[in-house]
Amino acid sequence: MTSPLPFTPDLSVKPEITAFFDEATNTVTYVVKDPNSKACAVVDSVMDIDYAAGRITYDHADQIIDFIRKNDLALEWIIETHVHADHLSAAPYIQEKLGGKLGIGDRITIVQDTFGKVFNEGTEFQRDGSQFDRLFKDGDSYTIGSMTAYAMHTPGHTPACMTHVIGDAAFVGDTLFMPDGGSARADFPGGDARELYRSIKRVLALPDETRLFICHDYGPNGRDIKWETTVAEERQHNIHVRDGITEDEFVAMREARDATLDMPKLIIPSLQVNMRAGHLPPEEEDGKTYLKVPVNGL
Ligand SMILES: [Fe+2]
Secondary structure, eight states: OOOSSSSOOOTTOOOEEEEEEETTTTEEEEEEEOTTSSEEEEESOOBEEETTTTEEEOHHHHHHHHHHHHTTOEEEEEEOSSOOSSSBOOHHHHHHHHOOEEEEETTHHHHHHHHHHHTTOOTTSOOSSTTSSEEEOTTOEEEETTEEEEEEEOOSSSTTOEEEEETTEEEEETSOOOTTTOOOOOOSTTOOHHHHHHHHHHHTTSOTTOEEEESBOOOGGGOOOOOEEEHHHHHHHOTTTSTTOOHHHHHHHHHHHHTTOOOOTTHHHHHHHHTTTTOOOOOOTTSOOOOOOOTTOO
């Protein structure tokens, strides 16, 4: 069988990974460091929002910035695995403080087109991904110090989802959760349960010992929060997609389950900010910035 992977994984490369869990949104941000240099990347950062008060702060991002500064690291990349619907990205804030290039999957243009319409954005909102420094295609590579990282297109949760594989580690975004958490929903505009199943199978075609780092954990059944697993563990134990569960079984389960889920609490501010690469909408004539709520528009 030909490999479904668009690159050859190199398990001898073992990035040093530090996780920062955000309790407000159950998101995990990662600092990924090259063991042979001071180079690092940040994956899926979080900007804090008190939505009820319309107040934005940067406590979580500041922890990451402090960590990078204290360890004298050089930030080369700020990666978004996808346009998140449950938290706001702090990528531009981190980039302003530490530099680095901001990257996301090239299908961001589809997401920008969809949500540009939902939020009735004018022509000043560019839908060409130009808010980012790099738009990754399936199989694209980039470097973090001496390490080569690969972007693998894993759509289904959203059209632009990418899994980033760096040596023996893969950052799967919301493609997979921990084995007892299963998989992410596939019912946002542009989502597709069948595509998600195929993307997950692609991730699970990585070598068994590949470390998988997930973007969210909710501590199912009261267990402690976890964010690291392996391909082998997912293939044996994932409640939605372990070996033996067929595509049709998965799709039926996923679609039935998605029909019962409420929208994420922060979807409205998250999409408006994240489709702009983490920037707030432009100021209005009064010098203030506003987020819209489309009534019955989602
Ligand atoms: Fe997500």
